[in-house]
Amino acid sequence: MDLLQQARTEIDAIDAQMATLFERRMRAVADVARYKAQTGKPVFDAVREAAVLDKNTARLQDEALRPYYRTFLQEAMAVSRAYQRAMLGRDTAAYQGVQGAWSHIALRRLFPFSRTLSFATWGEVFDAVQNGDAEFGVLPFENSNAGDVSTVLDLLYTHPGLIVARMCDLPIRQDLLGVPGASLAGVRTVISHPQALAQSSVFLQQHGLATQAWSNTADAARHIAELNDPSVAAIASAETADLYGLKILAAGVNADGDNTTRFIVIERADEAPVMTGEGQRLALLFTARHEPGQLAAVLDQIGARGFNMECIKSRPLPHVPFEYYFYVQLVCPAGSTRADCEALLDTLRTDCSTLRLVGAFTLDTAEK
Ligand SMILES: O=C(O)C(=O)C[C@]1(C(=O)O)C=C[C@@H](O)C=C1
Numbered sequence: 001m002d003l004l005q006q007a008r009t010e011i012d013a014i015d016a017q018m019a020t021l022f023e024r025r026m027r028a029v030a031d032v033a034r035y036k037a038q039t040g041k042p043v044f045d046a047v048r049e050a051a052v053l054d055k056n057t058a059r060l061q062d063e064a065l066r067p068y069y070r071t072f073l074q075e076a077m078a079v080s081r082a083y084q085r086a087m088l089g090r091d092t093a094a095y096q097g098v099q100g101a102w103s104h105i106a107l108r109r110l111f112p113f114s115r116t117l118s119f120a121t122w123g124e125v126f127d128a129v130q131n132g133d134a135e136f137g138v139l140p141f142e143n144s145n146a147g148d149v150s151t152v153l154d155l156l157y158t159h160p161g162l163i164v165a166r167m168c169d170l171p172i173r174q175d176l177l178g179v180p181g182a183s184l185a186g187v188r189t190v191i192s193h194p195q196a197l198a199q200s201s202v203f204l205q206q207h208g209l210a211t212q213a214w215s216n217t218a219d220a221a222r223h224i225a226e227l228n229d230p231s232v233a234a235i236a237s238a239e240t241a242d243l244y245g246l247k248i249l250a251a252g253v254n255a256d257g258d259n260t261t262r263f264i265v266i267e268r269a270d271e272a273p274v275m276t277g278e279g280q281r282l283a284l285l286f287t288a289r290h291e292p293g294q295l296a297a298v299l300d301q302i303g304a305r306g307f308n309m310e311c312i313k314s315r316p317l318p319h320v321p322f323e324y325y326f327y328v329q330l331v332c333p334a335g336s337t338r339a340d341c342e343a344l345l346d347t348l349r350t351d352c353s354t355l356r357l358v359g360a361f362t363l364d365t366a367e368k
Pocket residue numbers: 029032043044045046048049052076077080081084
């Protein structure tokens with residue numbers, strides 16, 4: 001038996017044991033879900049997860065394997081949460097747009113097992129989460145090229161009952177899609193959302209292609225599938241090609257290869273976000289008095305306590321002309337604990353007129 005065969009035999013034996021252990025773990029998880037159904041406790045427990053990760057990674061003798069095992073455990077707990085949510089009927093996730101749109105793609109990667117609800121506007125997604133029709137809402141928050149999605153930030157500000165549960169970055173790759181039998185050489189017209197057309201302008205000019213603006217990329221893909229004309233193509237995601245039976249005529253036609261959209265997951269705030277420190281981001285919304293140095297005092301405190309401010313956004317206060325609110329996102333320093341986070345918030349409360357902790361979460365990537 002060569003080395004590959006030998007190693008695979010060993011892996012097969014381990015996988016067989018892990019399958020048994022997986023079933024055992026999930027039976028215990030089902031008991032937890034039943035307990036949570038009776039008590040109404042939330043499925044996600046940040047403090048317990050941090051403890052599980054720390055306790056178990058410390059058990060590994062090979063230190064180099066610890067970060068990998070950490071990810072492995074995180075995945076195991078994500079699966080456990082999805083299973084519990086399905087058992088409890090608390091697994092509906094809402095998004096704005098149509099199937100195959102980027103919000104839908106982000107949602108499927110974040111919640112591969114959930115039921116989905118689509119809405120025409122971002123506001124309706126917020127309302128669905130607020131009134132309990134959906135457990136989660138997945139919304140675009142910022143794009144690396146186009147900047148903030150200010151409307152979503154304002155909705156966050158005006159929905160104090162909701163918090164950011166997760167944040168994740170999704171790289172955006174636009175493909176040229178055609179009907180079966182089409183080829184790039186035969187395409188004359190390309191339809192898509194104006195932003196996708198603009199991002200792909202170099203490619204479109206190189207190939208001398210005419211363009212037509214469409215309401216969104218996924219619907220452009222649906223439309224060309226219906227038209228079934230090999231001379232008409234769409235620019236949209238590869239996922240949309242699968243959805244409408246199209247083929248990719250050219251991959252990655254958007255010039256800006258680093259185009260990434262940051263999505264937030266919102267949920268109802270049954271409890272305040274749970275801060276655990278190191279490894280987390282804190283998202284704060286605040287207003288400061290119109291006095292010299294007031295904003296600087298807030299920012300000074302953040303820096304002095306070792307929290308790295310990775311972004312600050314300022315927006316007009318709804319219904320108060322020429323007054324502003326701020327959104328800051330902080331990276332908790334290495335070694336920091338819940339107590340450090342609480343001490344920071346206590347200090348900031350004295351400098352801010354209003355302060356709301358809108359999220360304490362980890363930043364994921366939604367890459368496949
Ligand atoms: O211990 C719990 O409360 C669980 O729901 C179990 C579990 C796990 O799989 O270990 C899953 C979700 C929670 O966020 C924490 C831990």
